[in-house]
Amino acid sequence: MELTVHLACGYLHGQTDLGEQRCHCQPRLKWQRGDIAELRQLCPSCLSAPAGGPSRWSVLVCRRCWLENRAKYHLPLARHSIANAILLEANAGSAEVAKFQEAILGMFDIQRRLGEWRRVHLERLLAHAGFEAVAEMPEYLVHLLARLHLPPPEEAVLALAAWLREGGPIAADW
Numbered sequence: 001m002e003l004t005v006h007l008a009c010g011y012l013h014g015q016t017d018l019g020e021q022r023c024h025c026q027p028r029l030k031w032q033r034g035d036i037a038e039l040r041q042l043c044p045s046c047l048s049a050p051a052g053g054p055s056r057w058s059v060l061v062c063r064r065c066w067l068e069n070r071a072k073y074h075l076p077l078a079r080h081s082i083a084n085a086i087l088l089e090a091n092a093g094s095a096e097v098a099k100f101q102e103a104i105l106g107m108f109d110i111q112r113r114l115g116e117w118r119r120v121h122l123e124r125l126l127a128h129a130g131f132e133a134v135a136e137m138p139e140y141l142v143h144l145l146a147r148l149h150l151p152p153p154e155e156a157v158l159a160l161a162a163w164l165r166e167g168g169p170i171a172a173d174w
Helices: 063-073 094-129 139-149 153-167
Strands: 005-006 011-016 019-021 136-138
Touching: 005 139, 063 153, 094 139, 094 153, 136 139
Parallel strands: none
Antiparallel strands: 005 011, 005 136, 011 019
């Protein structure tokens, strides 16, 4: 079960045990198993490990990046609001509802921007490693290149957190 990274969008595609996984450039398929039509994806933070999964409760970064994020940055990097500790009590007043709505919209914005970060981060990695003209690459090779050419997950999450919070460009020395 070998998945390939489609470098135009940065997402994985190929045949899995759950069926065909398509990248974000291809039309989605309805899966019969799991909540999400995706077995896994590249960790957008470090690119050196798998992340995600077919559950709505899955985390969108790898385990090391998730632990680093939870310890220092508290970014909502899980798919579901409950997993991100974004909750609303049943008897919440209008101020709590407004705060919840702001947190949910912020979570959705971060999830959208994670895809942008992954694509740009992947392009820079492949250009640095001399693979910028390649259209697809096996997932294991991207993980290997990331381990060889990118900072460790602790530094990767720091750069991701700064980019998500500030909304600016990726640092030139990254």
